[in-house]
Amino acid sequence: MVTIKDIARKAKVSTSTVSHVINGTHYVSEGLMNRIIEAMEEENYHPNLIVRGLRSKRTNTVGLILPEISDLFLSELARLIETLLANEGYQMIISNSEDDINKELESVRTLYKKMIDGILILPTTCCKINIEELKEQNIPVIFIDREISYINTDVVKIDNVKGCYKATEYLIGLGHHDICYIGKNLGTSTSIERENGFKKAINDYGLSMRKEFLIKAGGTTYENSRKALADLLNNYKYLPTAVVTEDDKMAIGAIRAINDFKLKIPDDISIIGFDDNMIDEFLVPRLSTVKCPMAGMAETVVKILIDKIKNNNLDNIKKVILEPVLVIRESTGKLVK
Template structure:
């Protein structure tokens, strides 16, 4: 079927193509006769005219599209923030193209190359371990870019994250004030700073409260076989002579795997074991005891990332500093 063009609309009304273009793009509205403008819009509707996005992008040198690259779209944190960013981007007149790197640096590079070829106007990225080089290449290419949640040291790019160290300290202190003295931690074996800050916050809270930092209580999990490694870590923690009396999961994905195992171990929550985790998840609803968790400010992260990125794209010459939002400890029956 032949695509209806501006020329078709102009011929139907008996005006110039330039005039049709002005009306359809909302330009020079104060100079155009209102009746003529109505006729043009009516003809465009009758002919089912749709503006050419390609032509518009060639004129403006923009595609009005933004790439959002998350680490794992299956993670509730990523899926929730993607939905909010999609809504915020729409308010600004852009569309968002979403990709998931599945925690793989090579896949992130492939996605960046793909969206660069599609000439997106900018990127919002939650980087993965080992992706420093491809992020630096984006910076070198002067592509508008904002990093969310995760970041790398000494990288000159807008970053929006949360108080991982401080809230982990507060969460651990909450467990200590509830009388817990032997607190275990499940964390990823990673060099990502935001995740390691959570472990560091835990360790500092123990130190400040005069509790010995037992390295055997910190179990580092590799991403290859999460459930298998979590099961083994929990078996080790609960078979030790000095059993833990509290457990802190540094991500909700680790918490979900941990809760699956704990439900098979006949451990009373919170009488024998207090539980606390980063982030929330609908999966926690299957656990009979409501889980104390750290709630990250997804709305703030999403809105700020879109505001900063569109500001860069539209050359507003704004100065940006790393933005750190505060997460909140939501206390439930598990602690």
């Protein structure tokens, strides 16, 4: 079996230099790199895909970093992106940051070592990725759904403020004035913008907002939102007649709480989510929601990424904001007095 020592001996370099070329962990001059690549090709040491990638400085591989792989919306978005990339001749590596800064940085380092051609990421709140350093290595980075004010890179997102505004406005139009909002309290741009959209609608229509009706669930699980709404229903004498949630996952947890208190949807409490997950159609009642144009988001992200990889125009920063669509189903209804 051929080893790194054999390649180093053939190329007349140190084993550490061979390792740097393979892992992309240190700068190696073009002349030395070519000698090592030729030795690898002659000895059939490295997979052809990687060897061709080293030769052209391309591997046709893209990294996708998600905060929660199990999330229905994100898993479907990942599937769409992967399919579109495959159509362009690229493979995708998925990494889970769990919304943890250190795990996010480690994911970027791992992807860099694999010599990926680009990175797609839903960044953490305090993202510490050195975008400029990656650009110097001709690695484009595109943020999806979230943006960081102090990081100048491409962003593809939905108009979160408008989405939650439209949801709240619709409920107000049905006669609801006591409307509760359930957010995750993660501090991400998405969380902040959606909450701001809710508040703006309440203010624009001259409604007063009880502080108890602005709920911070403190997490992303079904149980977080179930418990948060259950605490309100159990301990507060004034009940909301409608609920807006940061996403559909929060809505499902809230539905459980409403059912546990023997209240009816939408007769007693209307509820509307955000994202339009595939499961929404199968809930009873079917969930009204704000639809994020997932296919359009995936197509836009891939189009921008491929253009940057092929044309190396990393300095032409793009920010694309997609329009949300209100989807009305059976979980919302007119206020019953």
